[in-house]
Amino acid sequence: MEKDIILELEKNINKENIFQDEIMAKHTTFKIGGEADVFIRPSDVSELSHAIKICKKYKIPYYVIGNGSNILVKDNGFRGVIIQIYKNFNYVEIIDDTIVAGAGILLSKLSKKIADESLEGFEFASGIPGTLGGAIYMNAGAYGGDMSSVLVSVDVIDNKGNIITLTKDELKLGYRTSIIQETNYIILKAILKCKKGNKDDISSIINDLNNRRRTKQPLEFPSAGSTFKRPVGYYAGKLIMDSDLRGYSIGNAQVSEKHCGFIINKGDAKADDVIKLIHHVTNTVKDKYNVTLETEVRIIGE
Numbered sequence: 001m002e003k004d005i006i007l008e009l010e011k012n013i014n015k016e017n018i019f020q021d022e023i024m025a026k027h028t029t030f031k032i033g034g035e036a037d038v039f040i041r042p043s044d045v046s047e048l049s050h051a052i053k054i055c056k057k058y059k060i061p062y063y064v065i066g067n068g069s070n071i072l073v074k075d076n077g078f079r080g081v082i083i084q085i086y087k088n089f090n091y092v093e094i095i096d097d098t099i100v101a102g103a104g105i106l107l108s109k110l111s112k113k114i115a116d117e118s119l120e121g122f123e124f125a126s127g128i129p130g131t132l133g134g135a136i137y138m139n140a141g142a143y144g145g146d147m148s149s150v151l152v153s154v155d156v157i158d159n160k161g162n163i164i165t166l167t168k169d170e171l172k173l174g175y176r177t178s179i180i181q182e183t184n185y186i187i188l189k190a191i192l193k194c195k196k197g198n199k200d201d202i203s204s205i206i207n208d209l210n211n212r213r214r215t216k217q218p219l220e221f222p223s224a225g226s227t228f229k230r231p232v233g234y235y236a237g238k239l240i241m242d243s244d245l246r247g248y249s250i251g252n253a254q255v256s257e258k259h260c261g262f263i264i265n266k267g268d269a270k271a272d273d274v275i276k277l278i279h280h281v282t283n284t285v286k287d288k289y290n291v292t293l294e295t296e297v298r299i300i301g302e
């Protein structure tokens with residue numbers, strides 16, 4: 001990226017938070033992805049707002065990430081600026097049954113804090129390896145719960161650079177969708193509400209759900225979780241297994257033998273391998289069952 005633009009970014013963003021030609025494989029749970037021209041980890045709202053202002057001024061594409069646990073970055077990387085919310089924006093404050101937390105906090109950490117206060121209803125999120133912001137964007141969920149069951153409101157930066165509050169209803173949360181996917185707002189923080197419960201019961205639910213994950217999911221390999229959304233009336237993993245694709249590989253990308261809904265990186269897989277495998281799986285399932293699989297994982301870059 002041109003030196004002038006980097007200098008403009010540095011006017012209001014600490015140099016230590018700006019990285020050039022940053023390998024995205026380091027920032028995704030798939031451990032895949034080429035270089036982003038610029039990678040910024042803003043330490044606060046002012047640095048974040050400045051990054052967006054400069055991107056808009058020079059018409060540079062930018063993309064916000066949390067923990068990169070639901071994205072696949074292509075092998076030639078991202079031409080533009082990746083803005084990582086994870087690692088900063090990770091505060092949490094709990095008063096009675098109300099939780100105020102920054103978008104960058106990991107769900108595992110947040111669920112532990114909530115459980116420590118004997119608040120129930122957030123157990124479902126403890127094993128999802130994303131940030132609060134990514135989870136709201138995706139309306140992440142598991143084992144019968146999702147973000148809509150605990151959210152009260154969210155503060156975002158809108159497209160004019162203003163900070164506005166959206167209520168849960170305004171977020172239009174559906175199965176792995178939210179209005180943020182259409183508006184491209186940036187989530188800064190959220191208010192959640194949980195009910196008082198019994199601490200031991202909450203811990204045992206969390207332990208049980210995490211054991212179920214360890215038994216059923218290929219957590220020993222890098223992945224982005226379930227590659228496909230659940231088609232109405234079916235389970236993606238079962239359709240893929242019944243299509244005889246268990247263990248099917250292209251390069252080092254493989255349909256997990258443990259859970260066919262996951263595509264895993266067996267070691268140095270290329271994004272290109274994963275994308276070819278996604279197409280193969282989608283086409284095979286379509287031919288065999290006339291069901292169209294849609295990816296849950298978001299694919300970016302070139």
Ligand SMILES: Cc1cc2nc3c(=O)[nH]c(=O)nc-3n(C[C@H](O)[C@H](O)[C@H](O)COP(=O)(O)OP(=O)(O)OC[C@H]3O[C@@H](n4cnc5c(N)ncnc54)[C@H](O)[C@@H]3O)c2cc1C
Nearest residue numbers: 066067068069070130131133134135140141142187224225
């Ligand atoms: C092993 C494994 C298990 C998983 N299990 C589950 C599961 O049970 N249920 C489930 O729903 N998901 C699951 N996932 C997927 C993933 O963890 C979730 O989708 C998670 O919510 C993504 O959060 P993230 O911070 O990693 O977001 P990222 O992957 O970094 O980003 C995902 C999307 O959110 C957007 N985004 C992120 N942060 C912000 C922000 N602050 N403001 C605006 N947009 C933002 C990004 O632009 C991107 O489009 C799993 C993934 C793995 C690897």
